[in-house]
Amino acid sequence: MARRATAIARYRTQAEGGLLLLDSGNSLIAPKPTGTSDPSQGALPVAAMNHMGYDAMALGPKDLGPDREIVRKRFQEAAFPILAANVSPEGALPNVKPYLLRSVAGHWVAVVGLTDPKAAQRAQALGLALNVEEPEGALRRTLAALPAEVEVVVVLSNLDQASNERLAQAVPGVDLIIGVSGGRQMDPKTIAGAEGQVVLHACYVQGEYLGVLTVQFDASGHVAGFSGRCQALDPQYADDAQIAELMQRYGVRP
Numbered sequence: 600m601a602r603r604a605t606a607i608a609r610y611r612t613q614a615e616g617g618l619l620l621l622d623s624g625n626s627l628i629a630p631k632p633t634g635t636s637d638p639s640q641g642a643l644p645v646a647a648m649n650h651m652g653y654d655a656m657a658l659g660p661k662d663l664g665p666d667r668e669i670v671r672k673r674f675q676e677a678a679f680p681i682l683a684a685n686v687s688p689e690g691a692l693p694n695v696k697p698y699l700l701r702s703v704a705g706h707w708v709a710v711v712g713l714t715d716p717k718a719a720q721r722a723q724a725l726g727l728a729l730n731v732e733e734p735e736g737a738l739r740r741t742l743a744a745l746p747a748e749v750e751v752v753v754v755l756s757n758l759d760q761a762s763n764e765r766l767a768q769a770v771p772g773v774d775l776i777i778g779v780s781g782g783r784q785m786d787p788k789t790i791a792g793a794e795g796q797v798v799l800h801a802c803y804v805q806g807e808y809l810g811v812l813t814v815q816f817d818a819s820g821h822v823a824g825f826s827g828r829c830q831a832l833d834p835q836y837a838d839d840a841q842i843a844e845l846m847q848r849y850g851v852r853p
Contacts, residue, residue, distance in 0.1 A: 604647070621755050624661075627673050641673040657681075658695060659780070661721075682697065682698060685738070697741050712757075756779060769793060773794075784808070785799060796822065810830075
């Protein structure tokens, strides 16, 4: 986490035209690799992501834990929206929105979140009155409701790879799909979409890699080119001092 902050700060200084920092979910109260629970109950990931300046994250099933009150508290603490276009009713959880609008490099970009249907089972276990809709219908409805000035659509996905590919092929208007459930690594690639090529990219779990995707747009806002990779957060990135101090406060080693 401390290395990630250093890497992100470096990429911010290098970015030309603007940068979006996104997370595809299962990041707030996810288990450690050892299988033990996060001792901060999500407070550390939220504070760290606030410090790093995340623009948005998608809602994942593991973000719904360990109980209702902690979920509400953590979602309220997040300085970024938690995106889930296929979760209803609106307002059932604080800070959960269907999409985010940002102006990047002179183009209006919509980031639409989609949640793994497994979130419905987790919500039920917590006693949360949440409905998780089939993703395609929710995505179509959300795109139809976007402001007319939106030129670029990014789907921030907590779905599996097959679902991502089906959406790319079936739903007009999607330019990029970022993220995949299950922790797969996928270097940027294109798939024939309903209205041209759609770029897909995903990079593992637990924040051990940083997905880097650079996209060029033409004058009309269509993707004209891209490059990217999954950047390992190895020792070339020193620990960010503020994140390291934050981790120590919660008894977690950088």
